Amino acid sequence: MQNASPYKEPEKWDVIIIGAGAAGLMCAIEAGKRGRRVLVIDHAKKLCEKIRISGGGRCNFTNIHTTANDFISGNKHFCKSALARYTPYDFLDLMAKHEIKYHEKTLGQLFCDNSAQDIIDMLLAECRDAGVEIQNPVSVNGIRPLPEKSNAPNFSLETSNGAVTCQSLVIATGGLSIPKIGATDFGHRIAKQFDIPVTPIRPALVPLTLNADDKAFCKTLSGVSQDCIASVKKQEFRENLLFTHRGLSGPAILQISSYLEPGKSLSIDLLPGQNIEEELIADANKKKTLTNALAPFMSKRFAQEWVDRFSENRTPADMGSKKLRAAAEAIHKWIITPSGDEGYAKAEVTLGGVNTKDLSSNTMESKTRPGLFFIGEVVDVTGHLGGFNFQWAWASGHAAGRAV
16 A cells, blocks of 8 residues: 655745736735745746737837726726826836837837837836746636635645735736637636626727628728728717728727627728818819819728719719718718627737725735735726836736735
8 A cells, every 4th residue: 555645735835826927027026125025926838918919019018108098997996006106107107217219109018129028028027126036827626715824825725836815915917818829818717706896807909800791892991091080979089990800900900999888889090180162162163073072181992982882983072971971971971880809819808807895905905805916907907009018017016016
């Protein structure tokens, strides 16, 4: 008869962070600098893939114009405290320490001059300096609370590396966006396990798909970009839209997708800042076709396809005021009802998440489960396109790291 394996005491940590993304590593750095014994666990073979692929490989790591108004949440005030205590300029100070060069694009968006790998290397170096241990790929097979005792661990975790315990447990596993790089609903499942409510979730910052007729029209224009204002109710964004073989994409569409409820319509002004009716009336004394009259304001290919679909390619002089007005209105107020979206595979973020009513806005700690923290995308705080979601990751990670 073989002897039973000797019992191995679980390794004790002050802080365990599940998820080695932007928020998780920032939290680890801050906690480590405070002298806390920190373990970061991640199930991925390759760390920080979402950072690596962001911004076309150059990582749109923040936005210098960040305010609470750039975020969607069930509680619009929740993000204010963390954002105020860790600003884009605090992150720039960290980059300056590591001599990482960057540049600003439109609307305050900051990108690495070299590549996103610079950000990853910086975060991992800071973790090493703070004494943080990172283990991957490691799966977490179970989490259970421990009896409340003074100075005793609060949680026990069963992992593929064995059992571990901790006083503070931080969930930084992100949302469902981009499953091919490892995104899962792990964080939402842990919240539900501990009776912490999760708001409805869906893909956000995501391309839109269209019905057969509209899809066929967009397919003829696949690759064409057009300045526009996309709006839903009182929310609007002026940026480019991009026609695709499946529907609509581009910054304006990604932005408005976060506000567009399934089955609802959006309005698109394809010539913002112009009064195309006046321009067409002015052309009524000339012999231009409608396509040629529109061509100075959009690509001729777009003008031709638009006229073929929505109007008659006659001269404005032959159309009459009623038809000219209708043609102008179709351009300034193109109403379209998407059939759906490209889903989590193409969504940049997940809208919704762990309900902020259960979290402290100062520390990201659960109000009902002491020692349990949620940070980053797993929380019901979703930023606009342009670096805001990274800034929320840095700020919420920093807030938790100062508290764990």
